[in-house]
Amino acid sequence: MEACIHIIDDDKSFRTALGRIVEASGYRASCYESGEEFLARLPKSEAGCILLDLRMPGLSGTELQARLVQAAPLLPVVFLTGQGTIAAGVQAMKAGADDFLEKPVSAETLRDAIDHALAQNGKRRAERERIQWLRAKVSNLTPREVHVFNLVVRGKRNKQVAYDLNTSERTIKAHRHSIMEKLNVTSLAEMVSIAERLERLEPAGAVVDPNPTSSPKANIRHR
The missing domain is CATH 3.40.50.2300 (Response regulator)
Known part of the structure; x- marks a missing residue:
């Protein structure tokens, strides 16, 4: 160009x-x-x-x-x-x-x-x-994966995320695996980096709906 x-x-x-x-x-x-x-x-x-x-x-x-x-x-x-x-x-x-x-x-x-x-x-x-x-990568996440992603990048462990979303730790591990595959990352640090660049990190006191019904794009904060 x-x-x-x-x-x-x-x-x-x-x-x-x-x-x-x-x-x-x-x-x-x-x-x-x-x-x-x-x-x-x-x-x-x-x-x-x-x-x-x-x-x-x-x-x-x-x-x-x-x-x-x-x-x-x-x-x-x-x-x-x-x-x-x-x-x-x-x-x-x-x-x-x-x-x-x-x-x-x-x-x-x-x-x-x-x-x-x-x-x-x-x-x-x-x-x-x-x-x-x-x-584009984040928009491929399901609504539940978006919620898991938002909590994980804030530093919450699988057990805490499972409690917040009223599900099992095993399910959260499966979601994390799927998220990492879709984002093409291999570590939590890479996930946090993506969240920071997309300005997705929420305040620590933010309330997360355990039963999301909106589309993934509705949960994505664009610059």
Whole structure:
């Protein structure tokens, strides 16, 4: 999948200059004169990163950054500004920006920032694919297996799970075996890791219905 560098800046000459550097570095560039234009033309591909001006008419860089959390969460943001302050930089980085550069920026510095942002983009896309794969695996569990899974990953022993679900320890062992086969894991630690990545760990005082009637998907908390 070809990466695209999205350049968002109200200064046309600066957008053009950045685009030339980006394309000379072997990447595809797409330019926008405002945050509103970018949101109206949201890219279909999630491979790439965003070079974003801090201060623009309409949506500011930081306001657009806040919207991108939902609109384009996999695209890292690199801020480029001629009016940067330490406070603005700190705010942007705390909000998840990948880098904060001051104009004018050298081609080498820009390329380094882009390379780092693209590496982060690759990690994010890989993690999303992993999460989707894990969700698909968990969705194959039966309603009772989902309940057993939720209790086991919270540290409960087979005897405790059997008591909570009003069944025998032997039955719980059979459920655990089936769960591990369906999730393709060999240890409790791997099961806990899956639960953590899917944000399935419930508070210790959560009440579990011993006679679930809902479908497995109804019990799965998605991000």
